Amino acid sequence: MLLVDILNFLNSEINSSNYSEFCRALEYLNHKYYIDAEQVISDYDYDVLFKKIEKFEEEHPEIDSSESPTKLVAKGARSSFETVAHSVPMLSLSNSYNAEDLIDFDDSIKKELGDVDYEYYVEPKFDGSSIALLYENNNLVRAATRGDGTKGEDITANARMVKHILQVGDFKKLGYDTVELRGEVVINKSKFEKMNEAREEQGLVTFQNTRNTASGSLRIKDIAEVKNRNLEAFIYNIGFVKPEMGSGDLEKSQSFNIEQLSKLGFQSAQGLGKTCKTIEEVIAFCNEWEEKRAHYEYDIDGMVVKLNSIQQQLSLGATSHHPKWAIAYKFKAIEKPTKLFNIEYQVGRTGIVTPVAKVEPVSVGGVTVRSVSLHNEDNILSKDIRIGDIVFIERAGDVIPQITRVDINERKNVVDFEYIKTCPSCASELIRRDGEAAWRCVNTTTCPAQNLEKIIYFASKDAMNINGLGKDIIKRFIEEGIIKDIPSIYQLNYEEILKLDGWKEKSIENLRQGIEASKSNEMHRLLIALGIDGVGNTMAKSLAKKVSYLLDFKEYTIDQWVAIDDVGPKMAQSLFDFFHKEENLKLLYKLESLGVNLKGAEINTTGILYGKQIVFTGFRNPELEKKIEALGGEVGNTLSKKTSILIMKEKGSGSSKEKKALDYGVEVMTVEEFEREYSSIS
Numbered sequence: 001m002l003l004v005d006i007l008n009f010l011n012s013e014i015n016s017s018n019y020s021e022f023c024r025a026l027e028y029l030n031h032k033y034y035i036d037a038e039q040v041i042s043d044y045d046y047d048v049l050f051k052k053i054e055k056f057e058e059e060h061p062e063i064d065s066s067e068s069p070t071k072l073v074a075k076g077a078r079s080s081f082e083t084v085a086h087s088v089p090m091l092s093l094s095n096s097y098n099a100e101d102l103i104d105f106d107d108s109i110k111k112e113l114g115d116v117d118y119e120y121y122v123e124p125k126f127d128g129s130s131i132a133l134l135y136e137n138n139n140l141v142r143a144a145t146r147g148d149g150t151k152g153e154d155i156t157a158n159a160r161m162v163k164h165i166l167q168v169g170d171f172k173k174l175g176y177d178t179v180e181l182r183g184e185v186v187i188n189k190s191k192f193e194k195m196n197e198a199r200e201e202q203g204l205v206t207f208q209n210t211r212n213t214a215s216g217s218l219r220i221k222d223i224a225e226v227k228n229r230n231l232e233a234f235i236y237n238i239g240f241v242k243p244e245m246g247s248g249d250l251e252k253s254q255s256f257n258i259e260q261l262s263k264l265g266f267q268s269a270q271g272l273g274k275t276c277k278t279i280e281e282v283i284a285f286c287n288e289w290e291e292k293r294a295h296y297e298y299d300i301d302g303m304v305v306k307l308n309s310i311q312q313q314l315s316l317g318a319t320s321h322h323p324k325w326a327i328a329y330k331f332k333a334i335e336k337p338t339k340l341f342n343i344e345y346q347v348g349r350t351g352i353v354t355p356v357a358k359v360e361p362v363s364v365g366g367v368t369v370r371s372v373s374l375h376n377e378d379n380i381l382s383k384d385i386r387i388g389d390i391v392f393i394e395r396a397g398d399v400i401p402q403i404t405r406v407d408i409n410e411r412k413n414v415v416d417f418e419y420i421k422t423c424p425s426c427a428s429e430l431i432r433r434d435g436e437a438a439w440r441c442v443n444t445t446t447c448p449a450q451n452l453e454k455i456i457y458f459a460s461k462d463a464m465n466i467n468g469l470g471k472d473i474i475k476r477f478i479e480e481g482i483i484k485d486i487p488s489i490y491q492l493n494y495e496e497i498l499k500l501d502g503w504k505e506k507s508i509e510n511l512r513q514g515i516e517a518s519k520s521n522e523m524h525r526l527l528i529a530l531g532i533d534g535v536g537n538t539m540a541k542s543l544a545k546k547v548s549y550l551l552d553f554k555e556y557t558i559d560q561w562v563a564i565d566d567v568g569p570k571m572a573q574s575l576f577d578f579f580h581k582e583e584n585l586k587l588l589y590k591l592e593s594l595g596v597n598l599k600g601a602e603i604n605t606t607g608i609l610y611g612k613q614i615v616f617t618g619f620r621n622p623e624l625e626k627k628i629e630a631l632g633g634e635v636g637n638t639l640s641k642k643t644s645i646l647i648m649k650e651k652g653s654g655s656s657k658e659k660k661a662l663d664y665g666v667e668v669m670t671v672e673e674f675e676r677e678y679s680s681i682s
C-alpha cells in the first residue's frame with residue numbers, strides 16, 4: 001500500500017463498498033507500526049482513520065465487523081506472540097500539563113492522607129515501550145509487554161537480548177522469592193542515529209523514532225536482529241513481590257527501591273530522580289528537566305511524580321484506571337517557528353491534488369523539516385495559513401510534522417490564500433466533489449503527473465510487483481522518452497537503456513527478468529494495478545474468483561457487480577463504468593497482446609455449487625475449499641447477505657455469527673452436513 005492511498009482514505013468518505021479497503025488500510029498501518037516499527041502517518045491521522053471506521057461500524061450494524069481492526073483493541077497485543085495476563089494490572093498514569101495541575105494533585109494527596117508528613121519522588125518518564133519482568137528464585141522467567149494493561153505479549157526471548165535486563169537478580173538476598181519489575185525499553189538517541197545511518201547505507205528503510213522502534217523491536221521474531229537494535233531497559237517500579245509487601249526490605253520508599261535496584265545491577269532512575277519535600281520543589285525539578293530534555297541522551301516525554309512512601313502508596317490505592325499516588329507531568333510538544341515561503345501541489349494517481357508547505361529548514365526534535373503536508377484546503381483555511389507567514393511546526397511523539405498555527409503577530413505583507421484552480425501538471429480545471437475535502441484533476445487520460453503516478457503504482461510491490469522498476473527509474477525512463485504509458489513497460493528498447501548512464505548488461509538483464517516475470521502474475525494483481533477506486537488486494541481477490549478471463553467483466557451488469565461480496569452500489573457503478581470505458585478496454589487488450597496474463601482459475605459454471613458463496617467461520621478447511629471451487633462455488637471471506645451457506649464447526653451454540661446468518665436467511669451447516677448434502681464432494 002502506498003502512502004498516497006492511505007492519504008486518500010483520510011480524504012474520502014467511508015461507505016459500504018470501500019469499507020473493507022478502509023479496514024485493510026488500518027491493518028496495514030498496524031502492521032507497519034507494531035511489526036516493522038514504522039510510523040507511516042501521524043498519531044492524529046491514525047485516530048481520524050480509526051474513528052471513521054469505528055463510527056461507520058456503529059452506524060451500520062448490518063456489516064460484520066467482528067474481525068475489524070477496530071475490534072482488536074489491545075493495541076500491542078496483535079502479533080503472533082502468546083498473550084499473558086498480568087498478575088497485577090499495569091495501570092496507566094493520569095496526566096498533568098502545568099503547575100496548576102500539579103498543585104491540584106498535591107491538594108488531593110493532602111486530603112487523602114490527612115495531617116501527616118509526606119514527600120515525593122520525581123523521575124524522568126522515558127518514552128519507549130513498557131515491560132513487566134518476572135523473577136522467580138532470582139531468575140528471569142518471563143517478560144511481557146504492557147498490552148492493554150491487563151494482558152500483554154510474552155516476549156521473554158526478545159527481552160533476554162535487551163541491555164540491562166538481568167537474567168539473574170539477587171532478590172533472595174532482600175527476602176523475596178518472586179519479584180515483578182516494571183520498566184521501559186528505550187533506545188539511546190545517538191545510537192539510534194547511527195543505526196539509521198547504517199540502514200541508509202544498506203539501502204534499508206530508516207526507522208522513524210526511538211519509541212516506535214523500541215516497541216516494534218520487542219516484537220520481531222528474529223532474536224539476532226533484536227540484539228542489533230540497541231535496546232536497553234530502565235526499571236522504574238516494583239509491580240509486586242512474594243512474600244507480600246511488608247515482609248521484606250522493598251517496602252520503605254520509592255527512592256530506597258530505586259537505590260536497591262541499582263545496587264543489584266539494574267539501570268534505574270538512580271542519579272536522575274530526586275526526592276522532593278514540597279510540590280514547589282517538584283514543579284521546579286520538572287521545569288529543570290523540561291529545559292534540558294532536548295539534549296538528554298534518551299527521549300523522555302515528561303516526568304513521573306510519585307508519593308515516596310510505599311506504605312502511603314498502598315493506603316491510597318488506585319482507581320481502575322490509574323494509581324491515586326502518582327501522576328505524569330507531560331512536557332509540551334516541541335514546537336518551532338519557521339517561515340513558510342511557498343505552497344506547492346502534488347498530483348496523485350487518482351488526480352487528488354495535495355498541498356505541501358515549503359518552509360525554511362528548521363530542526364524540530366532532532367529532525368530537519370523542509371516540507372510539511374497541509375492535507376487539504378479546509379485545513380489551510382481553518383488555520384488561516386498564508387504564504388510568507390511564520391508558522392509553528394510541531395513534532396509531538398509524531399513522526400510526520402504538522403503545522404499547528406500561524407504567528408499572527410509576525411504577519412506582514414501576506415496575500416489571502418487561494419487554492420489553485422488548475423492542475424499544476426496539465427493545467428486542466430480542478431474540481432471538488434460533494435463530501436470530499438480534496439481537489440482533483442479529472443483529466444485522467446493525458447495528465448502527465450497522474451500518468452507518472454499510475455505507472456509507478458502499476459509496477460509497485462502491491463500491484464504488478466515488477467522487480468527493478470522502482471519510482472526513480474520510472475521517472476528517469478519517462479524523462480528519457482523510454483516509457484510513456486503502462487503498455488510501454490512491455491515494449492522497452494533495451495539498447496536505448498544501455499546508452500544511459502549507470503546501466504550495464506547485468507542491471508538490464510535483471511530489469512528484463514522482472515518485467516517478464518510480471519507477465520504471468522495472477523489475475524488479481526492486474527486488477528489491483530489498474531488502480532480502480534476501491535480495488536485493493538482483498539477486493540481484487542474477490543473479483544478474480546468471479547471470472548476465468550478478466551475481460552468477461554465487460555458483460556457484467558450492475559446487478560451482477562452488486563452480487564459480489566463487499567461490492568456496494570457505488571462501487572458497482574465504478575466497476576461498471578471502468579469496464580465500459582473505451583480507453584480501459586484498449587489498455588487491457590493491448591496488455592494481453594503484449595503477453596500479460598488476463599486469465600484466472602477455470603470456473604465450473606455447470607457445477608452444482610455455481611453461483612453459491614460459502615463462508616467458513618472459526619476455522620478453515622483448504623481441502624474442502626478446493627472441492628467447493630471445483631464444483632463452481634465460491635469461498636467468501638465474510639458472512640453477508642450475499643452468502644448462501646455458512647459452515648460452522650458446531651451448530652446451535654447461539655453464537656452471534658450463527659444468529660446473524662439466520663437473520664440473513666443464510667443456511668447454516670456443519671462440515672458433515674455439508675458433505676452429506678453435496679455428496680459428490682467426498
Ligand SMILES: [Zn+2]
Nearest residue numbers: 423426441447
Ligand atoms: Zn492534471
